[in-house]
Amino acid sequence: MAQDGNSGTELAAADSSDHGHGTELAVGTAVVATDAVPNPGFPPHRPRVTDLDPKKEKRAERTVYTLFYLSAAGSIWAIAAYMMFPIEPENLNSVRANNLFIGLGLALALLALGIGAVHWGKALMHDQEGIDMRHPTRGSESTRDRAVEVFAEANEESGFGRRSLIRNSLIGALIAFPLPAVVLFRGLAPEGPEANPVRLLEHTMWKKGDRLARDPSGVPIKAVDVTIGSVFHVIPEELANLGHSEGYLEEKAKAIVLLMRLKPEDLVEDEDKKDWSYDGIVAYSKVCTHVGCPVALYEQQTHHLLCPCHQSQFDVTNHCAVIFGPAARPLPQLPIAVDDEGYLVAQSDFLEPVGPSFWERH
């Protein structure tokens, strides 16, 4: 028995009298009780049923080994299930069965093993509690003195404190040595005169005369197809021809547009932006000015756009001004017109950067 020969009452006495060898530790604002209730010491040990009744002990033993056998059976079942429930190509139910039956087998193996071991520990293993004595975390006075001495000796022998030039140049060198690693990270992104994130953020692939096309098919949209109350998810016609390796996603992330037709009298338009719309048809960047989610939800009745990520709302009738939520700026408007064949085209690129705010934006 690991009781260290200490009974509880002795320890309780030690608690109040024997605080901190050598150094008196500040108790702060704690009240040192002189009249505290005494620690009654350990309560008498209460034997378990398995200690008293050999039948119960036998039963617990049976339970434990049955669980262990059950666990082995679960493992074997999992192996069998791996073979019995193969995945048949294009058959979702076979995937489901494979997942379920291997999983149940493994779960049985693990749970039975775990519960068996815990039951063994609780019901059958010796259950007398033991005691370890604690020692103050701080080293003993002699150890601490020796540690100070070691440093003093090392300082003396190396001259670390004395030879200040060596020391300071060493510190300088140590500060300088990781700096090249910082520079190395420049290679994370493309280099060269074109590789400037600020310039890239200021432009999208829209340019004068680009047809507005459906996302993702790339079918251009005629003005007459856009009925009042309808909404189109739009990309530049050329985007549909780009492959993923040619920057499809990067261009799309900036160029996506929402196209809506409202009654012209519902639109409140600034003088200088009057010709940006066509007969009540307006096009706005679909990239939220908050953190860049697609503003994909259009409320037809209120003419509000809603970003599903953080619930910013924009008023389409009023140049997509922010009317609710964390977004900071209106959605940029794409100036549009109609070409000779009646297709909607861009008048130019967006006149301001689309998407989230960034430091260099002004």
Next chain:
Amino acid sequence: MSTVTAPADTTKAPAKKSGGFTAAASNYLDERTSISAAVKEFGRKIFPDHWSFLLGEVALYSFVIILLSGTFLTFFFQASMAEVHYEGSYIPLKGVEMSAAMASTLDISFDIRGGLLMRQVHHWAALLFVASIGLHMLRVFFTGAFRKPRELNWVIGFVLFILAMAEGFTGYSLPDDLLSGNGLRIIDGMVKGIPVIGTWTSYLLFGGEFPGTEIVGRLYSLHILLLPAMVLAFIALHLLFVVVHKHTQYAGPGHTEQNVVGYPVLPVYAAKAGGFFFIVFGVVMLIASLFTINPIWNYGPYDPSPVSAGTQPDWYIGFADGGLRLAPSNLDLVLFNHTFSFGILLPLAVIGIFIVAVMFYPFLEAWITGDKREHHILDRPRNAATRTAIGAAGVTFYAVLWAAASSDIIATHFSVTMEGVIRTLQVLLFVGPVIAYFVTKRICLGLQKKDREIALHGYESGRIVRLPGGEYIEVHEPVSDYERWKLASHEEYKPLMIRPNSRGKITVAQKVRAGLSRWFFEDRISPVTRTEIESSHGDHH
């Protein structure tokens, strides 16, 4: 048992032969490793027993499960954003262009036996990992286990919590499906909002413009190499300190600040803790075989244009996402030709301050109490009323942020307006913690009074007796000395008195400290004393 009966014959045999193979093997090992010293030191080390001590174990075990299942996944996953046409078993996505990362994740799910199971084990265990760390931190906080000498271990645990969330987020981003891409889009937007370095940081992180073709590979390096190595190192350090400090224990008869009472590692603790590992693993396995998690095949590959309403991040990112949602509108400030994106910076600052406050709390409380002693007996939360109230306020603050991440779902499920939900949560973010603080503090003090009552006069027996004079009383049964000890053994702290220092001055720091101390300890119930108990013996009903 056989080894006990054996010695009779082996005494005559040469010493090296005694004990057979196990002894020979042990001897071989010890002569090369000194392992006997470790067994002697730790084999019978005592660990106290309490259900709340299992929360940290759950965290440790789920990390092991994550390592095992994750290693399996690495054998099949391709961390590449190279474009492929999906040709696997899942018909709805056949021929669709997607990254190799997404395609290989679909292959793991639909073409590799047990692959989906391992994916789901990995994801469920990750959710459990962060959850159990959170609960473990709450246990440590509310019982005051972070007090000297364990303040640094609290910080190590805090770092682990942050690392776990980082592991979770990087892992969530790897399959390159629609939701993970949107998550990265949000991170990109937040990074761009950081003053001075934001734009370039995002550019370097994504290897060009968002989304680029690099990010999955880079996050993969972090996810399977750097972050797990850091988690392992910090876990090792965390457990090393548990060994150095020895485990805390709850107040109980015979328990003192100088001892630790419990079961020895060999055999009881090993059986229970080892068994518990398999139980945690088994429960995760059971969940993974029955419940789908992260069905990326429903979301499809990442495309910047579509998004579905009502999408949710994994639960542990919720509080940060909620913080973003609660920011007021139109907070951009253009100054000196630069944009200060306060719509992002404000929630980042609020969350940052909250997290840093959590990390530094042990040092703050130590400064207020001025108590330099070691504490190994845990507080009952009610006996540290102000701390418990602060904890409740913090939990409420976190809960409001967390609820905000589901603002749209709350609105649709309860048929209330989205604006109403957000406005309510904005108010609750500040009012909720205050209410929680005062309610919790009062409850704690009430419970302390009740404890005191029971320690002095016993518990209500439910037996009503009519006295000869006609008076009715309820008979109180006295508690045993053992039970009383649990109710009366805690310490009392008094508010700090302002005293001039050696120069006769009262510093500002002194005043602040005294103010905080008053806030902490002004309302208090003194523990029962021996005298009180002795004098109360007479008036038991």
